[in-house]
Amino acid sequence: MxxxxxxxxxxxxxxxxxxxxxxxxxxxxxxxxxxxxxxxxxxxxxxxxxxxxxxxxxxxxxxxxxxxxxxxxxxxxxLQLSKVTAPDYNMLRSYFAERLQEVEQVIQQVATMLSGLTNYTSIVMGPEVFNTTLRLLQVVPLSDTSAVAIIVTSTGQVENKVFQIPQGVPMGEIEKFVNILNARLAGVPLLHLRSKMYNEIGEELSKHVSGYEDLLKVFEGVVDDDKEDRIFLSGATKMLAQPEFKDVEKVKTFLELLDETPTLVKLISSAPDGLQVRIGSENTLEAINNCSLITATYAVDGKTLGTIGILGPTRMEYGRVIGLLEHFSKDMAVMMQRWYK
Known part of the structure; x- marks a missing residue:
């Protein structure tokens, strides 16, 4: 004490x-x-x-x-939270008062504005990552050694992914495998398919499907959704101006992380709802062990639609960043509520 x-x-x-x-x-x-x-x-x-x-x-x-x-x-x-200045607040209000045509435009602009206001790196994840779910998974054999997986999402998007059938696994076992996935994973956000496939239905698969371990490895790649167009990054190079990033190797490691979209999605989506502050090694990723990540989720009717994050040095203006994120997340929630009416 x-x-x-x-x-x-x-x-x-x-x-x-x-x-x-x-x-x-x-x-x-x-x-x-x-x-x-x-x-x-x-x-x-x-x-x-x-x-x-x-x-x-x-x-x-x-x-x-x-x-x-x-x-x-x-x-x-x-910590004493800094009040959002009148110019900053007016910029926020005037922007969110506009109704743009595309959700992606809004999210990209939010990322840019946050990076500009804080001089740190901003990461914004939009509603699609949380809302797009699996509707149906089908498998069609192409030959004795290959097949195509057809993934239908809740938004009506259809994706085809060719995969190699594991040696010694008959098509009948693959069909049983897929039937279990459809029964247990329909309605699950694409973001969580892989973890649920391993953690929640692995035991059931082991009881009913021979060769299920090989199939899990194959379908891990099948359901690994490409989220590059659903996470928006701004101000990646702003961190290079910070004294903490004079080390060339440190800069290289940091920039490589920002290029790894799946890692960023996992990092941001793993944050609990509400406003969270992770300092240094609390982030678990070595590339940002000398950084702090502050995230805030925005929700409509109790359902989380997205996450806004600010990544900066541990020597961060916590009061100012937290104040801005609180305003941004509230205004994003209001705007999304109008959008989804």
């Missing part, structure tokens, strides 16, 4: 580090009008905060910087 003085000093260090990207010393903290403690007192408290894991000291003679634990405590207990 931190004392009030430690909380004040930790908050001041996080705020200064967000602005400067430089380690923060006791003297600079003592000069702040809202602190009121001597440099010696602040140094002692900073040392205690470091021992508790809330601060780190990059170099012996340098000041301190917040650790992941420090950022987490700051976001959970000390």
């Amino acid at each position: 931190l004392s009030d003085r430690q909380k004040m000093i930790l908050s001041a260090i996080v705020d200064d580090y967000i602005r400067s990207a430089e380690p923060v010393g006791s003297r600079s903290i003592s000069k702040r009008g809202d602190v009121g403690f001597s440099p010696a007192t602040i140094r002692n408290e900073m040392s205690d905060l470091e021992e508790l894991g809330f601060l780190e000291q990059p170099h012996t003679s340098a000041g301190r910087i917040p650790s992941e634990k420090g950022y987490r405590y700051y976001v959970d207990h000390l």
